[in-house]
Amino acid sequence: MPRIRMLVSQCEVGTIISEDVRSYQGITLLTKDSILNQYIIDRLTEMGISYVWTNSSDHVEADLKLTNKELVEVSHEEAVLVVKQVLRDLSTGGKLNYHKITQLSELVYVSVNDSVNVIKCLNDIRDKDEYTYTHCVNVAFYSMLIAKWLSLPKAEIEEIIQAGLMHDIGKVLIPDEILNKPGKLLELELDIMQRHSLIGYHCIKNITEISDSIKEAVLSHHERVDGSGYPYGIRGDQIDLYAKIIAIADVYDAMTQDRVYKKGVNPFVAFEMFLTLGLGTFDIDVLNVFLKNLAVNFTGLNVILENGEHGEIVYIPPYEITKPIILNGSNFIDLSRSRIKSVGAGTSKTLCKEDSCNYQIAH
Ligand SMILES: [Fe+2]
Missing domain, CATH: 3.90.105.10 (Molybdopterin biosynthesis moea protein, domain 2)
Structure with missing residues (x-):
């Protein structure tokens, strides 16, 4: 031939x-x-x-x-493989391959205008065994969308993607038994875990090609606007915009992804958590942009309620995103009678079970 x-x-x-x-x-x-x-x-x-x-x-x-969604999935899978290689090289004493990170940010950026398929792809991921690598890539994709929804210029969006890909590189030096421990960490374990943002910063601080904004985002992605974060407990505008964006993407993905020891919560439970526990800890403007733009993408999806009722999300009120309008045949379902149990055909993302879903903001 x-x-x-x-x-x-x-x-x-x-x-x-x-x-x-x-x-x-x-x-x-x-x-x-x-x-x-x-x-x-x-x-x-x-x-x-x-x-x-x-x-x-x-x-x-x-x-x-x-399909377009399959193309996003191919990009995502490729990105996970490359992140895995980069982090493994780093954990065995090699240098951070920043060149690979810049290449990856270009690959991720290709999907910048396809938020519908990016969100579908991220929502369908079931890769709990490769969580650390998948999480970095997911955070890069979500952070890219937030940056786009904030109308940031292309150069800044690409930097934010890179910051997302690298935000947890310090975890390569955290022992696996702490990193993957189910349930709550002991005080000493928590202290070790919380060093990862500082360790990550030290891995990249002398690489001159990496911008100060990216370095700052790696260092500060666990800082919170009310001063409750770490490593320094800085607050409000002391925290750079990139770090505020990564913080929200990081927590949303951590809540919604399955782990070996717990199921991820469905997006509407995550929204509720942000609007209760998260208020005051995240930048309110960035959070509003994220939640409103993300939520509309769940219109049209099938849901199952806790009481077994099925329906389709037909409208998500922009100012009450946790209470979507759901239609079953010709009847509207009253969400005051039952909460959403799972979202999307074939997905298993569930409501948070009391004992298995600790929203641990500190991680
Ligand atoms: Fe982190």
């Missing part, structure tokens, strides 16, 4: 590529046998990829192509 080099601009939807496509920095964007769709063709063009290799007759009908 003759192999031909085809300009991306001339590729048709359904073209099957015969070799991996890599970015100029060496990141695999698509693997051999991937099927091009219009979204992929547009993103490759945006990233300056001018050609792909294909076998001239390899073409499938459009209904077999990758």
